[in-house]
Amino acid sequence: MRIARFRIADGRILHGLVEGDVVKLLADPPAGGIETWLQAGAFDEAISRTEGEIPLSAIRLLAPIAEPPKFLGLGGNYRSHLDEIAHLGIAEPTTQIWFNKQRTCVAGPFDEVVIPRLSKAVDYEVELAVVIGRRCRNVPASHAHDVIAGYMVCNDVSARDIQMRAQTMTLGKSFDTHGPIGPWLVTADEIADCQSLRLRTWVNGELRQDGNTSEMKYTVAQQIEELSAVFTLEPGDILATGTPAGVGAAFQPPKFLRHGDVVRLEIDQIGVIENIFVDGT
Template sequence: MRIAAVHSADGKIFGTVAHDEFRPLLIDGAPVRDLRDVIALLDAGPDALRHGPATALASLTLAAPVGPLTKNVICVGKNYHDHALEFARSGVDQSGDRQERPEFPVVFTKATSSLADPLQPVPASADPTGTTDYEGELGVVIGKRCSKVGPEEALDYVFGYTVVNDVTARAVQTRHRQWFLGKSLDGFCPVGPWLVTADEMGPLDGQMLVTTVNGERRQAAPLRDMIFDTPTIIATVSSYVTLEPGDLIATGTPAGVGIGFAPQCFLVPGDIVTVSIEGIGDLVNPIS
């Protein structure tokens, strides 16, 4: 099942997507406004679902299909082999760990205020260093309260998957010797175009993640190329932080980011970035 959020006259609402139509989900006749309520409805079974009238998806404005988030977006860095090498050689990594293959998952967060919608302009002009970069990633949405789970059971706690662009101000990331500020500018975390539930997505393996800038392919890798797979990430994070329904994890980016080019290729106003994952869809954002 595909779960989308759209902007309505009364604010952001959630619903299902099928055959290029959006059908709002209802509770007691009112639109659903919280992804956690969507998760609870689907957990109760198909008989619990109530829909409003269908509307052509093309006539609506998509919103980020998550939220309201109760904690920061949890992110994993240096999680594809080629990108870990690219990042180690870029001179950007000031985390104190410049290994080409991390021994343990590298975990950081992005502020909830960085969340952005599909097609929402990403404000590179707000980055005073002019070093805004893209990072196409698989997003994982938690479906059940999750604490100290093992990798073998971790996928049982996944509600669905989406696409994330972990936009980063590289010079800020370097200057402050940590990643939070450079990752958390307003609008620097586009998510979408929708969620695909775990049962529909199936096993994560050869699905391709591809990022293009103005139609030029920059990143391309199968999801199986992650150093730490999704079960390992969930097990690692939940060992220390209790995960709750609706929490969003961005699982890392493959090689091909702007800092890996010579000369480096940063985003500028007028660019169009598209992050695509097979089985989910295309997350498109202009740069402003």
């Protein structure tokens, strides 16, 4: 299923199941949104009944997960990306390197993304986003897929100059609007193999990134095993799982984003998000 959160013409925020060019409205879902349904164990009930439908073209898609308990990102997880940034003097990590994206960075799949005045080096990163479906700890890789609710497209927007100030990278990854996700949550049963998905980025129509999740150094299952060995993963947590080659920082000279740039990201079997970048005030 493709579960969307969206705003309709009268301003109300609703949820529905996307099927082709229509959205089937959920009938009497519990209060809150996808993350709260997951936390309450009411997810299956929430999506079990629909009542009426609306054209997809008549709605404004919003971030499927509005308030994730945690939003975590994995750095240096694609060999092609490591190779392209080697000239920057960045050493290849020998373990999984995780950082926080503060959850206030969440933005919708077609929202404007702000280029902050603090940064002169705002960059894009197409990533497969994994949404955790149930509270879990010490999950072996062999059972990791049992705890996944679904998948989204994520742009791990990165202010490179701020990111490089500290090894934690958190400040450069967490500006408001720097976590566009969507366009909907694709439930885990829809994706037969999350390690075989093509993912691409276009900037103003120019193809910049063209990779596949098969390139990951650490699979999604290994990521969940690593994280859950340390702390509890909660329903609604978002894991951004790394990016392939083609980021703006790796070009010579770099191709950082400027006011008016349109960034389109696509992952096969999941969908497309597209954001225009605008200067902050």
